[in-house]
Amino acid sequence: MALRNIRTIGDSVLNKRAREVEDVDQHIEILIEDMLDTMYEAQGVGLAAPQIGILKRIVVIDVSPEGDDPIILINPEIIEQDGEQEGSEGCLSVPGKVGIVKRPNHVKVRAFDMDMNEFEIEGTELLARAFCHEIDHLDGHLYVEHLEGQLMDVDQLED
Numbered sequence: 001m002a003l004r005n006i007r008t009i010g011d012s013v014l015n016k017r018a019r020e021v022e023d024v025d026q027h028i029e030i031l032i033e034d035m036l037d038t039m040y041e042a043q044g045v046g047l048a049a050p051q052i053g054i055l056k057r058i059v060v061i062d063v064s065p066e067g068d069d070p071i072i073l074i075n076p077e078i079i080e081q082d083g084e085q086e087g088s089e090g091c092l093s094v095p096g097k098v099g100i101v102k103r104p105n106h107v108k109v110r111a112f113d114m115d116m117n118e119f120e121i122e123g124t125e126l127l128a129r130a131f132c133h134e135i136d137h138l139d140g141h142l143y144v145e146h147l148e149g150q151l152m153d154v155d156q157l158e159d
């Protein structure tokens with residue numbers, strides 16, 4: 001298990017467009033394992049490679065309650081979206097903060113798996129939100145660009 005350092009807002013790597021992955025070699029396999037370890041350790045539901053300083057189009061997501069159902073997306077693209085949801089969103093790169101963001105309620109993504117086979121995956125609610133949020137990272141965008149209202153401290157929402 002290897003943890004990588006999570007870059008935070010203000011680090012210019014978070015504002016750059018990540019490059020397509022051409023093939024999954026051992027280097028990429030280790031990167032993906034480290035991304036999963038880093039996401040679970042930080043108790044996040046998603047992590048994009050630029051968040052650990054790697055400008056490659058790779059995303060890991062796990063919205064399952066047990067944290068045992070990882071989704072790995074290589075070169076993901078949103079190919080369909082509909083509906084709307086408004087809810088609070090946070091990001092491991094914006095520690096201690098949350099904000100309200102509107103997202104589509106249903107999203108279909110086309111991506112490649114670890115064998116570079118193309119597949120499609122659909123999500124609603126939290127998973128749809130995670131797809132949008134993480135794929136935004138690959139284009140250098142953070143959720144704070146889409147806020148409805150103010151960025152809030154997590155502490156303000158807790159007892």
Ligand code: ZN
Pocket residue numbers: 090091092093133134137
């Ligand atoms: Zn994020």
